[in-house]
Amino acid sequence: MSDTAKRRLALWGPVIVAGATAAGYTVVLHRYDLPVHLLLACAALAWAAMHTAARHVADAWVTTTYGCDAPGCDFSVSVSHASAGECRRWQETAANHPDHQTY
Numbered sequence: 786m787s788d789t790a791k792r793r794l795a796l797w798g799p800v801i802v803a804g805a806t807a808a809g810y811t812v813v814l815h816r817y818d819l820p821v822h823l824l825l826a827c828a829a830l831a832w833a834a835m836h837t838a839a840r841h842v843a844d845a846w847v848t849t850t851y852g853c854d855a856p857g858c859d860f861s862v863s864v865s866h867a868s869a870g871e872c873r874r875w876q877e878t879a880a881n882h883p884d885h886q887t888y
């Protein structure tokens with residue numbers, strides 16, 4: 786999968802998943818003859834909750850983490866939506882940072 790396609794999927798995937806989930810909840814709640822304003826509020830909340838969860842998954846999918854190789858050092862850099870050159874630069878930065886964090 787190309788980087789552009791991956792970025793588009795990470796951007797629009799959560800929107801589509803959240804929309805489908807909110808529509809599903811709306812259909813189920815519609816059976817209980819709720820007032821429209823409550824139905825819309827529930828749909829909006831379902832969309833927001835699902836979009837937040839799906840967005841976290843999508844962000845984790847497009848994020849790469851580079852860590853320091855020094856023993857005991859837990860320094861790391863997380864990079865998302867970066868080109869190959871930028872990723873390489875951050876990888877070198879993580880491997881060659883000035884102060885190792887050994888606690």
Ligand SMILES: [Zn+2]
Nearest residue numbers: 853855858885
């Ligand atoms: Zn280090």
